[in-house]
Amino acid sequence: MHPLIASLRGRLIVSCQAYPGEPMRCPETMAQIALAAERGGAAAIRCQGLADIAAVKGRVEVPVIGLWKEGREGVYITPTLRHARACSNAGADVVAVDATGRPRPDGLTFAETVRALKSEGVLVMADCGSIDDAGRAAAAGCAILSTTLAGYTGQRPRTDGPDVELLELMVAEFPEFPVICEGRIHTPEHAEAVMAAGAWAAVVGTAVTHPTTITGWFDDSVRRGGERAKR
């Protein structure tokens, strides 16, 4: 196994992403957040877009998992071989790629995309939405299988927290692969549970790096508590 992948075992990975139109959508801001997360114990940073990848790579010591989101429908996480190569060239140590069987804009299959990347020495993290995707990713020889797209592709229900069931299926079916749990890990208890269920590592995004959403969670709680006080 590649030493970089081995270094992630039993560790937290923090995803630093701001979405189009959001106040923190700025590479310097993402680099600052990534550095803060590294100081908190993140063993790797996951980030989106070429400018963010370059900025984060220049700021942190830990490995960078890069992706490039384009579009909102269908395959949007690093949708083509060109996007994946660009992430790698921008400095990503690992490139995250949509591993579903859905049609890709460049007409290549996922397997063809991974074959080309592997031949160029690129480590691929397969963002899966189902056990079928994980099978495709394992057959292609991806470096990491991940539950990233569980609940976002129509193949699995969108669970409130992480999709532990899919994680367990992947861990049982592909014991020779590092399986990372990503998606809706919203509390330290969720993170502990996915690790106990056999995850190689846990990726946390929103709950660490998306203040608008976190503020909304607290706002809801404060309002609920206030309503109870009135009763």
Ligand SMILES: CC(=O)N[C@H](C=O)[C@@H](O)[C@H](O)[C@H](O)COP(=O)(O)O
């Ligand atoms: C489905 C999709 O596009 N997921 C994206 C993948 O990079 C990000 O928007 C998520 O924030 C990331 O997966 C971490 O998940 P969470 O923010 O739930 O901890």
